[in-house]
Amino acid sequence: MHMTQTPQAKPRKPRGSLNQQVITQAALRIADRDGIDALTFPALGRELGAHPTAIYRHFRDKDELILALTDELHARAQASGLPATDDWAEDLRVFARRIHHVFMTHPQVGQLVAARTARRPHEFETVEHIIDCLRRGGLPDPEIGRCYRVFTDFVLSYSSMEAALFALDETARQADLRAWEVDYRRLPSERFPNLAMLADHIPPLDSPTNFEFALELMISAIRSRNHPADEPGRSPSSTGPTVE
Template identity: 40%
Template sequence: MSSERAVPAPQRRRRRPTKQGVLLSHELIVDTALRLIGQHGAEALTVRRLGAALGADPSTVYRYFRSTDDLLLAVADELIGRAQHGWRATGDWRADLRAIGLRIHAAYQAHPQAALLAAHRTTGREHETAAVEAILGVLRRAGFPDPEAVRIYHAFVDQSLGFAALDAAALALPAAAAHADLQVWQASYARRGADTHPHIAATAHLLTTDMRRSGYPFALELLLDAAAARLPA
């Protein structure tokens, strides 16, 4: 898309009917983009595909987004917003951070193809800004000094998004490939002999079970434990 064709934000907020009579809006375009990405992956993020799915002239999308990257950032911010929806601080900093982390992970797992495109982006938009404010607020109210709060915030967010992207990549695999990857633990590692690989042999029965689920919940607890150890008395 060309940024020169975008119109000012106030005009972009005007709803315009599509050929099917549906009122076009920023929210509808983002929701449609999320659906298309889920169905077709990164190649779905084109003006032509969006226009066809919306029943609108593709050029109409320019009224709401300056470029495909502008739309991608809106999709990224929407995922962050969905992760925050319904969250309320309880005053227990560990419980609050745990809830935020698990919500981030779940929101991205619900849209794995979009997660692969968006998890590494920084939007600076409404939902992301609210999330940054909320997480820093939890840490500062818990009593972490500002430099420590920022470092923990950074580690917490990168861990959450890193696992979200990793697990999304696994979910986005074709079913046959995903099954084959899981079978490696049973077909290969479980057959390693104690004479050559004593540690794998001793834990193979645990590996074949544990590697079938995300490591994020446990990794999150490890991070919270480490953060708690750094909290001033």
């Protein structure tokens, strides 16, 4: 007589074997493999061979888990150490490229985290490192604070935007990429003369040179803050726009 075998359940993790790091690594695997919408506590339980209630002992909800994933991306950007040479601008470039690379390697998570503040150790180290680079650039403290904010927001937001493009399903992503090669070039030149003139000079959305170009623009702007009084229309005492 033929007996139907019941699939064996994955062995449960022994009590005490789970921690936030183990769960975060599993969450990143699920997001990379199945998409961010598939990242649920039941899915984590299946991935780890644990009951979902065991996950709640370490993360009270999915938002707290997302913050841990945000810090994990910072950790991976720091995996080979924080660059510290005698060239502050190159150190900024190197670290910005690492963050961008990590976001693009894990686009399902990278698309979500630009606006989040993890409040965790690796994020703290990122902040400290970028401020240190700017201090070595010789900027006065008020300029360091402002440049830190804008530079970091640029790196995170640009990386997150590109990650969001790569997190799209293939059909949607290709439609967006194709639009710049087809739809924009079909626009009537008499109505959109500037677009028609510049169409051949606008790089594709997914060109790897876009981030590099933007990064150089940002570093050039930071260098200029060493001599703010030299800017046209700016007095030495000026610190920004006046709010009435």
